[in-house]
Amino acid sequence: EDKVVQSPLSLVVHEGDTVTLNCSYEVTNFRSLLWYKQEKKAPTFLFMLTSSGIEKKSGRLSSILDKKELFSILNITATQTGDSAVYLCAVEARNNTGKLIFGQGTTLQVKP
Amino acid sequence: SAVISQKPSRDICQRGTSLTIQCQVDSQVTMMFWYRQQPGQSLTLIATANQGSEATYESGFVIDKFPISRPNLTFSTLTVSNMSPEDSSIYLCSVGDRGRYGYTFGSGTRLTVV
Numbered sequence: 001e002d003k004v005v006q007s008p009l010s011l012v013v014h015e016g017d018t019v020t021l022n023c024s025y026e027v028t029n030f031r032s033l034l035w036y037k038q039e040k041k042a043p044t045f046l047f048m049l050t051s052s053g054i055e056k057k058s059g060r061l062s063s064i065l066d067k068k069e070l071f072s073i074l075n076i077t078a079t080q081t082g083d084s085a086v087y088l089c090a091v092e093a094r095n096n097t098g099k100l101i102f103g104q105g106t107t108l109q110v111k112p
Numbered sequence: 113s114a115v116i117s118q119k120p121s122r123d124i125c126q127r128g129t130s131l132t133i134q135c136q137v138d139s140q141v142t143m144m145f146w147y148r149q150q151p152g153q154s155l156t157l158i159a160t161a162n163q164g165s166e167a168t169y170e171s172g173f174v175i176d177k178f179p180i181s182r183p184n185l186t187f188s189t190l191t192v193s194n195m196s197p198e199d200s201s202i203y204l205c206s207v208g209d210r211g212r213y214g215y216t217f218g219s220g221t222r223l224t225v226v
Contacts, residue, residue, distance in 0.1 A: 042218065042219045043204075098160075101157075102155040
């Protein structure tokens with residue numbers, strides 16, 4: 001059965017800290033791994049990763065995928081209170097385009 | 113990427129009643145999906161909304177409880193039928209046209225059943 005496991009489930013840091021969020025997965029016929037940020041209801045897209053070892057960056061956020069070890073990390077540097085949210089990792093199988101399997105999410109709280 | 117308008121944003125409903133949630137997309141999309149997020153949980157796929165044919169439901173979800181319509185390539189509805197407090201969740205639609213920005217989600221509907 002396809003599954004996604006995120007760790008830690010929750011994290012409390014102070015502004016300026018760097019955090020690393022983990023996502024491991026098992027999926028038959030992997031196509032892509034996606035990271036989303038969820039603050040209220042709607043998840044907002046962060047990254048889509050399809051190839052191993054290629055880091056994707058957007059400002060203070062970066063992510064990388066290891067298809068051999070079946071995991072991905074999301075790094076946030078110089079955290080700000082606005083980074084407080086639930087971070088969701090999801091995988092997509094090649095034969096199920098658009099159908100995402102989500103992990104439990106990591107709740108990040110950034111204190112001033 | 114597609115822009116999705118989802119409504120209602122939230123509702124409080126009596127048990128035993130039904131609620132229909134709508135998603136309107138600003139462009140034609142091949143696939144639309146409906147997800148549920150129960151309190152404190154992650155997103156779970158309910159079904160794939162197929163244009164012109166019956167929806168495809170995931171294990172644990174049935175058409176009688178969650179009827180779905182997809183009359184055209186820009187619109188879909190999800191009905192939560194005969195509601196119970198266990199149906200209190202956030203319901204989200206998404207579009208499955210894979211662009212540079214992944215898969216876009218609607219703004220979500222927060223449903224509380226009392």
